[in-house]
Amino acid sequence: MTVNLKVPLKKTILNVPGFRFLTFGAKIKLKNIKNDIVIVELNKNSKTVAVFTKNKFCAAPVLLAKHNLTLNDPQLFVINSGNANAGTGQKGIEDAREINRELGKYFSLDPNLILPFSTGVILQNLPLGRIKDSFKNNLANIKYSSNWIDAAKSIMTTDTVPKAVSKKFNLGKNEITCTGIAKGSGMIHPNMATMLGFIFLDAKISKTLLKDLVKYVVDRSFNLISVDGDTSTNDAFVISTSNLAQNSVINKKDKMYTRLRNNVLEIAKDLAEKIVRDGEGATKFVEIEVRNAKDLNESKIIGKAIANSPLVKTAFFASDPNLGRILSAIGNAPISDLDVSVIDLHLNKNIVVKNGMLSKRYSEDKAIQAMKSKEFKLSIDLKRGKEVATILTTDLSYEYVKINAEYRT
Amino acid sequence: MTVNLKVPLKKTILNVPGFRFLTFGAKIKLKNIKNDIVIVELNKNSKTVAVFTKNKFCAAPVLLAKHNLTLNDPQLFVINSGNANAGTGQKGIEDAREINRELGKYFSLDPNLILPFSTGVILQNLPLGRIKDSFKNNLANIKYSSNWIDAAKSIMTTDTVPKAVSKKFNLGKNEITCTGIAKGSGMIHPNMATMLGFIFLDAKISKTLLKDLVKYVVDRSFNLISVDGDTSTNDAFVISTSNLAQNSVINKKDKMYTRLRNNVLEIAKDLAEKIVRDGEGATKFVEIEVRNAKDLNESKIIGKAIANSPLVKTAFFASDPNLGRILSAIGNAPISDLDVSVIDLHLNKNIVVKNGMLSKRYSEDKAIQAMKSKEFKLSIDLKRGKEVATILTTDLSYEYVKINAEYRT
Numbered sequence: 001m002t003v004n005l006k007v008p009l010k011k012t013i014l015n016v017p018g019f020r021f022l023t024f025g026a027k028i029k030l031k032n033i034k035n036d037i038v039i040v041e042l043n044k045n046s047k048t049v050a051v052f053t054k055n056k057f058c059a060a061p062v063l064l065a066k067h068n069l070t071l072n073d074p075q076l077f078v079i080n081s082g083n084a085n086a087g088t089g090q091k092g093i094e095d096a097r098e099i100n101r102e103l104g105k106y107f108s109l110d111p112n113l114i115l116p117f118s119t120g121v122i123l124q125n126l127p128l129g130r131i132k133d134s135f136k137n138n139l140a141n142i143k144y145s146s147n148w149i150d151a152a153k154s155i156m157t158t159d160t161v162p163k164a165v166s167k168k169f170n171l172g173k174n175e176i177t178c179t180g181i182a183k184g185s186g187m188i189h190p191n192m193a194t195m196l197g198f199i200f201l202d203a204k205i206s207k208t209l210l211k212d213l214v215k216y217v218v219d220r221s222f223n224l225i226s227v228d229g230d231t232s233t234n235d236a237f238v239i240s241t242s243n244l245a246q247n248s249v250i251n252k253k254d255k256m257y258t259r260l261r262n263n264v265l266e267i268a269k270d271l272a273e274k275i276v277r278d279g280e281g282a283t284k285f286v287e288i289e290v291r292n293a294k295d296l297n298e299s300k301i302i303g304k305a306i307a308n309s310p311l312v313k314t315a316f317f318a319s320d321p322n323l324g325r326i327l328s329a330i331g332n333a334p335i336s337d338l339d340v341s342v343i344d345l346h347l348n349k350n351i352v353v354k355n356g357m358l359s360k361r362y363s364e365d366k367a368i369q370a371m372k373s374k375e376f377k378l379s380i381d382l383k384r385g386k387e388v389a390t391i392l393t394t395d396l397s398y399e400y401v402k403i404n405a406e407y408r409t
Numbered sequence: 410m411t412v413n414l415k416v417p418l419k420k421t422i423l424n425v426p427g428f429r430f431l432t433f434g435a436k437i438k439l440k441n442i443k444n445d446i447v448i449v450e451l452n453k454n455s456k457t458v459a460v461f462t463k464n465k466f467c468a469a470p471v472l473l474a475k476h477n478l479t480l481n482d483p484q485l486f487v488i489n490s491g492n493a494n495a496g497t498g499q500k501g502i503e504d505a506r507e508i509n510r511e512l513g514k515y516f517s518l519d520p521n522l523i524l525p526f527s528t529g530v531i532l533q534n535l536p537l538g539r540i541k542d543s544f545k546n547n548l549a550n551i552k553y554s555s556n557w558i559d560a561a562k563s564i565m566t567t568d569t570v571p572k573a574v575s576k577k578f579n580l581g582k583n584e585i586t587c588t589g590i591a592k593g594s595g596m597i598h599p600n601m602a603t604m605l606g607f608i609f610l611d612a613k614i615s616k617t618l619l620k621d622l623v624k625y626v627v628d629r630s631f632n633l634i635s636v637d638g639d640t641s642t643n644d645a646f647v648i649s650t651s652n653l654a655q656n657s658v659i660n661k662k663d664k665m666y667t668r669l670r671n672n673v674l675e676i677a678k679d680l681a682e683k684i685v686r687d688g689e690g691a692t693k694f695v696e697i698e699v700r701n702a703k704d705l706n707e708s709k710i711i712g713k714a715i716a717n718s719p720l721v722k723t724a725f726f727a728s729d730p731n732l733g734r735i736l737s738a739i740g741n742a743p744i745s746d747l748d749v750s751v752i753d754l755h756l757n758k759n760i761v762v763k764n765g766m767l768s769k770r771y772s773e774d775k776a777i778q779a780m781k782s783k784e785f786k787l788s789i790d791l792k793r794g795k796e797v798a799t800i801l802t803t804d805l806s807y808e809y810v811k812i813n814a815e816y817r818t
Contacts, residue, residue, distance in 0.1 A: 057740030057749045057765075087736045089750070089766030122733020123767050233737050310719065310809075318814030324531020327496045328642050331466030340466045341498070356466070357498030358532050398807050400719075405727030 003285040003374050003394065005161050005277035013148045014166040016177045016200040018043035018242020020144045023154040026134035028082030028120065028127060035154040037134060040077040041107070045243045047073050047207050049214045053235040060085045060092030061116035062234060064100070068112050075113040078103055081157050084194065086233040087123040095126045102132055106139040119183065119194040119234045120157055152181040155196060158403055159183050163274040169263045171256050174247040176203045180267045184275030197222055197237040197271055202244045203260055206251040213261055214239050221268035224300065225276050226307040226393040239264065276392040281400030284316045286393050287377040294385035298335055302380065303391030305333035313396030321367035323352050330380065344381040347371070412694040412783050412803065414570050414686035422557045423575040425586045425609045427452035427651020429553045432563040435543035437491035437529065437536060444563040446543060449486040450516070454652045456482050456616050458623045462644040469494045469501030470525035471643060473509070477521050484522040487512055490566050490592070493603065495642040496532040504535045511541055515548040528592065528603040528643050529566055561590040564605060567812055568592050572683040578672045580665050583656040585612045589676045593684030606631055606646040606680055611653045612669055615660040622670055623648050630677035633709065634685050635716040635802040648673065685801040690809030693725045695802050696786040703794035707744055711789065712800030714742035722805030730776035732761050739789065753790040756780070
């Protein structure tokens, strides 16, 4: 099930100068017939910045990728689905290193210039033999692909639709090309889902500002969906630029930087939204806006307290305006000095709660009508500051239980 | 669905000297035909201590009960199901006061000596008219009940089995009688479920030690299940003693106190366990033991991180030993200095994870066999201290979604 989400048209997804890639199958899950490996080659001048999960059981590829990023800008990404190489201890790290060494031979690269990314089942070792065989079959004579949708497909696990977005925009007179792909599976609990997001572009920008860009963008996109970018064992969000565009290097926070940032953010938000729309078992797409908070973090915490409540989510699924569950979720958010007696709640444009209690103008009929739609918006006014954040989430359906109960089988 | 839980036999549930009660129906939910009001009369010398939800959207009856407890020991409880009187603002408080005033007339009591308890739908006003009518019909000529199972039934919402436990024990040569009733509905998210627990006994004990007893008992019973006592809008746990037993007053932490505490804890643990076994949609009963933690709180946090993960719970439902999800849940628990590379995990007596990775002695067949059972135990060894806590929880099934999607209809 998806909520208003389609496979992108091939012609809309652009190749970015300086990046080449190919995909192939390694039967990482033995029964899999789809491609499960993507290799992305980056040009020599490219720069890469990434943010990773904060989960303490973080996966071997995360540890290795983090380490390699401290050395030099990477020249190659290897991304696999089907197996997370997490909970695999020292053996997992050795396996990831072994894959890098092997790839280094085919691409004549120092293995330390390769970043591994894995998602899939936890607590299983990678099938090294099958992976090496797939390298032999596909890398002895490399045929690059030009269809990024294939790459987006190959990194999917329980996703049902490949997620890719492209954009061209100008910095001054110079054209910039930007393409992002992402995958995200689980969606109900922000610290469980496994999410990968990659954005490739060609704009010239200093490493310092690229770091600033990644942080700014992820906080306002992937970190605002209920598949939270910062806590699974394998989550990663990566921006790489080939530096091949003709713009003069962006090295201060000027208009050009802002323009670039806004364009990249747009791509990231679009990808993040697609992850929610393809959320496991999703039948509804719900925006939760938390307004007039003291700070951004407070609005996020409250938005996620609502988005992650199973009782709220099952009410979404049933199109049941059992909106008291939302108040209870707000009351549970760890904001110690919250005054709930001033809070307003709107469902689309209709008022539900005024100053902490049911509004006299509340209409159950209108509420049911709004919630029967595939998409609706909740807006919570905290009346204590000026910040706003909008969390994107879905409902909790029978299908969610089914998908996750049957995932490994 | 329940997991190995039966209606208690009437003869096993004892009347406690000093407490009288009756139950009747007020059609608080219009369609309800079951009794939905319980009134408990406490003798003049009784003492009562209670702990309530920490939810900031806490309900009107919670605010009033807390207030009245600061004045004098209560003489009457009025407990209703069907409506939580939460998210009802000042009107909700006035309604609760009005009910107390009305009851005060029938029982010739100061309304401040009455404690109200409500659970049920949030954001709806109590049907005052129907409640007052029910008082007129049932309190003009009071017929007390002697069957506590009826009381346990009347406070149920989505519970399927009434929960009551009794015990007689001696303090020295003096016999003490103790009876508890409880209700608990949701179960998946500790800060959403609505739980009530009442324990009545006749032991003589000082108010100071009764306060100590409540805290000790709730922390080791209701606060260790995934229906957490401290965060819904209406949760309450209450111990009342009539002081009618013949023991000399317990006023220091001596052997007698310890003996009393252990007996009351046993009742409370039994009630809490019953709430889990009757958890919404439950098909499995799972114990999660977290051993060798630095402190009790740390083991609770980790146990609940596992118990509240939808991905873990759906794997329980599927009898699928996708045990990596447990590691991921541990890695997400907010314990900043946790060393995951030393952690062991057992499923019943079989080792799964040794030092943070899959044990060589792990047997998938044995794991599946264990998880196919209706009850099993996970044991996590943190190897960093000496404390242990055991969280009780269930799986997440289709039925859970169904119950919560259809709750109001």
